[in-house]
Amino acid sequence: MSESMQTLEAHTQSDYKYGFTTNIDTETLPKGLNEDIVRAISAKKNEPEFLLEWRLKAFRNWLTMTEPQWPNVHYPPIDYQDIIYYAAPKKKPELKSLDEVDPELLRTFEKLGIPLDEQKLLAGVAVDAVIDSVSIKTTYKEKLKELGIIFSSFSEAVQDHPDLIQKYLGSVVPASDNYFAALNSAVFSDGSFVYIPKGVRCPMELSTYFRINTANTGQFERTLIVAEEGAYVSYLEGCTAPMRDENQLHAAVVELVALDNATIKYSTVQNWYPGDKDGKGGIYNFVTKRGLCAGFNSKITWTQVETGSAITWKYPSCVLKGDNSVGEFYSVAVTNNRQQADTGTKMMHIGKNTKSTIISKGISAGYSHNSYRGLVKIGKKADNAHNFSQCDSLLMGDKCGAHTFPYLEVDNPSARVEHEATTSKIGEDQLFYLMQRGLSEEDAVNMIVNGYCKEVFNELPMEFAVEAQKLLAISLEGSVG
Amino acid sequence: MLKINDLHAAIEDKAILRGLNLEVKPGEVHAIMGPNGSGKSTLANVLAGREEYEVTKGSITFEGKDLLEMEVDERAQAGIFLAFQYPVEIPGVSTATFLKSAINAVRKGQGKEELNAVQLLKLMRERIRMVGMDEKFLQRSLNEGFSGGEKKRNEMLQMALLEPKLAVLDETDSGLDIDALKVVSDVVNQMRSPERSFVIVTHYQRLLNYITPDFVHVLYNGRIVKTGDKTLALKLEELGYDWVKEEADAIAL
Numbered sequence: 001m002s003e004s005m006q007t008l009e010a011h012t013q014s015d016y017k018y019g020f021t022t023n024i025d026t027e028t029l030p031k032g033l034n035e036d037i038v039r040a041i042s043a044k045k046n047e048p049e050f051l052l053e054w055r056l057k058a059f060r061n062w063l064t065m066t067e068p069q070w071p072n073v074h075y076p077p078i079d080y081q082d083i084i085y086y087a088a089p090k091k092k093p094e095l096k097s098l099d100e101v102d103p104e105l106l107r108t109f110e111k112l113g114i115p116l117d118e119q120k121l122l123a124g125v126a127v128d129a130v131i132d133s134v135s136i137k138t139t140y141k142e143k144l145k146e147l148g149i150i151f152s153s154f155s156e157a158v159q160d161h162p163d164l165i166q167k168y169l170g171s172v173v174p175a176s177d178n179y180f181a182a183l184n185s186a187v188f189s190d191g192s193f194v195y196i197p198k199g200v201r202c203p204m205e206l207s208t209y210f211r212i213n214t215a216n217t218g219q220f221e222r223t224l225i226v227a228e229e230g231a232y233v234s235y236l237e238g239c240t241a242p243m244r245d246e247n248q249l250h251a252a253v254v255e256l257v258a259l260d261n262a263t264i265k266y267s268t269v270q271n272w273y274p275g276d277k278d279g280k281g282g283i284y285n286f287v288t289k290r291g292l293c294a295g296f297n298s299k300i301t302w303t304q305v306e307t308g309s310a311i312t313w314k315y316p317s318c319v320l321k322g323d324n325s326v327g328e329f330y331s332v333a334v335t336n337n338r339q340q341a342d343t344g345t346k347m348m349h350i351g352k353n354t355k356s357t358i359i360s361k362g363i364s365a366g367y368s369h370n371s372y373r374g375l376v377k378i379g380k381k382a383d384n385a386h387n388f389s390q391c392d393s394l395l396m397g398d399k400c401g402a403h404t405f406p407y408l409e410v411d412n413p414s415a416r417v418e419h420e421a422t423t424s425k426i427g428e429d430q431l432f433y434l435m436q437r438g439l440s441e442e443d444a445v446n447m448i449v450n451g452y453c454k455e456v457f458n459e460l461p462m463e464f465a466v467e468a469q470k471l472l473a474i475s476l477e478g479s480v481g
Numbered sequence: 482m483l484k485i486n487d488l489h490a491a492i493e494d495k496a497i498l499r500g501l502n503l504e505v506k507p508g509e510v511h512a513i514m515g516p517n518g519s520g521k522s523t524l525a526n527v528l529a530g531r532e533e534y535e536v537t538k539g540s541i542t543f544e545g546k547d548l549l550e551m552e553v554d555e556r557a558q559a560g561i562f563l564a565f566q567y568p569v570e571i572p573g574v575s576t577a578t579f580l581k582s583a584i585n586a587v588r589k590g591q592g593k594e595e596l597n598a599v600q601l602l603k604l605m606r607e608r609i610r611m612v613g614m615d616e617k618f619l620q621r622s623l624n625e626g627f628s629g630g631e632k633k634r635n636e637m638l639q640m641a642l643l644e645p646k647l648a649v650l651d652e653t654d655s656g657l658d659i660d661a662l663k664v665v666s667d668v669v670n671q672m673r674s675p676e677r678s679f680v681i682v683t684h685y686q687r688l689l690n691y692i693t694p695d696f697v698h699v700l701y702n703g704r705i706v707k708t709g710d711k712t713l714a715l716k717l718e719e720l721g722y723d724w725v726k727e728e729a730d731a732i733a734l
Contacts, residue, residue: 428532436553444554
């Protein structure tokens with residue numbers, strides 16, 4: 001092994017910037033899962049009857065299902081009876097000032113360029129110190145309300161708009177869809193609900209950040225976004241600041257519904273705790289995300305930058321039911337150390353003249369494994385469907401793995417399907433070239449990686465893209481430099 | 482400025498340079514010529530600090546400092562520029578982004594103030610004219626899809642922007658048409674100054690029709706076996722390398 005390969009390795013063996021420190025005292029239900037627990041969760045949230053029934057049905061379904069074995073990831077068996085399924089909103093320990101915050105964490109915030117007030121909020125410094133953020137939040141809420149946009153926690157929406165919840169919940173991801181979706185449907189704790197009325201273009205990026213205090217989403221998150229005819233919304237999930245959580249298993253469900261001429265852009269930056277260098281303690285992120293292009297000429301775009309979690313199992317998908325509808329998937333998935341990711345998308349072409357684009361960029365470093373798994377299905381009635389897929393893998397070092405599993409089912413002869421795939425190693429030639437022009441090794445690696453991910457970053461809202469670039473740099477940062 | 486003493490270098494345990502001596506003073510232009518496999522490119526890469534080339538013996542000092550102790554980027558910041566024989570493509574990184582980063586990295590390394598966006602753009606526009614490239618190249622991914630000639634012009638652009646103290650041109654002339662060749666020589670000639678030195682590695686004499694070297698060295702079997710002025714290059718053009726090889730072999734016996 002050459003020296004520069006060794007430096008590359010050292011370069012990529014960085015630690016997560018801080019560990020778990022939160023002490024929680026909460027009102028919790030006992031460990032384990034049974035019908036009583038499901039009923040208790042529903043009761044605690046004061047849910048209407050239909051929702052309890054829906055949860056119970058999901059639970060009974062779940063009992064008959066088995067955990068999927070097909071993903072290219074390995075982990076010890078999960079004891080579902082050893083998990084606490086309900087804990088009242090957690091209170092982070094309040095700190096008096098930033099001086100009390102872990103300096104490492106502050107350094108990370110600084111690298112990400114997070115404003116001071118936001119830093120305080122994220123680090124759990126007393127909220128009265130961050131009046132600005134609170135007032136911004138209020139202003140936003142009022143503006144959205146004027147336009148008839150609903151943006152609230154899922155629990156609030158259940159109370160305030162039960163009709164919408166009943167109509168759309170499970171309409172894209174049925175409770176029986178898969179093992180983890182069924183589990184989520186039975187015990188989901190909270191999440192987000194967005195509703196954009198007919199013809200309304202949401203004037204700002206909706207970010208979970210703006211309701212960081214109203215909902216602590218927890219491990220079984222549920223998100224539902226509905227865009228009525230001609231509506232537009234761009235939704236940002238997550239935060240580039242490092243996320244820590246004492247729950248190892250996360251099973252979220254996200255459902256999107258786009259009616260005629262509606263557009264939903266859903267962008268994610270995921271930075272959950274990936275575990276230590278030996279892979280101990282990281283989050284298992286088993287997520288079901290699906291969008292339904294229900295209407296004519298509707299469009300759903302998934303953009304994701306995945307750098308965290310010990311195991312990622314995630315396939316944001318589009319069901320292209322409406323004629324002329326468009327589905328897009330842009331993804332950067334980074335794995336380092338012992339992380340494993342099995343991620344990709346499904347594009348289900350049902351309507352005529354439907355179009356989908358898949359751009360997937362995997363980056364593997366350390367001893368990690370990074371798999372792309374994608375399905376493009378062109379149904380019998382999907383005349384003139386068109387798919388373009390590009391799946392690239394970048395390897396850093398020689399102990400990691402990249403895998404590509406593209407599946408293709410075409411039942412209509414008029415379909416046009418294009419697939420391109422490349423695997424490359426971060427080149428010593430490229431590093432040498434950039435360093436010969438004066439760039440440090442770290443800057444050279446970042447430049448190459450950012451160039452490689454450019455097509456995906458271009459899809460992110462500007463500010464998010466800048467943060468995502470910095471996040472990538474931090475994820476791949478090492479002791480060198 | 483540059484002193485190379487009894488330099489031995491190997492790649493994958495194969496000895497390439499075997500006792501090379503060379504001194505380059507400020508303002509001088511040295512041409513390094515020689516048959517294929519004589520070690521010309523190895524010399525260029527060792528100067529820039531490429532890892533695959535292992536220095537087994539000897540020393541190199543640059544402005545009194547031990548060059549072999551310096552990392553690749555430190556050498557670049559100290560003022561050593563290598564024009565690559567095969568410039569590398571970096572997809573997704575615009576030429577402009579790359580140039581800006583390089584200019585400021587070198588400036589920072591030299592303790593100079595970094596340039597702001599406006600100053601950088603002005604500088605790039607000014608120098609890109611020197612090399613006869615269209616400004617639209619600045620927006621394209623670095624070297625991606627560039628023709629051979631465009632890549633070499635881009636190397637010259639980088640040299641013009643980074644203003645090195647010592648520029649090493651590694652067969653920059655190979656595969657170039659006459660127009661591109663003139664661009665290369667124009668840039669070198671414009672940049673010649675009493676403080677700046679050039680080491681021009683070339684197989685052919687033709688570049689030296691446009692750039693007049695102070696010294697011409699013939700490299701053979703990893704050593705400089707003959708040194709002369711520009712007339713030596715002409716003689717090589719006319720007679721080839723065989724006579725030099727024979728002379729050198731005779732001495733070796």
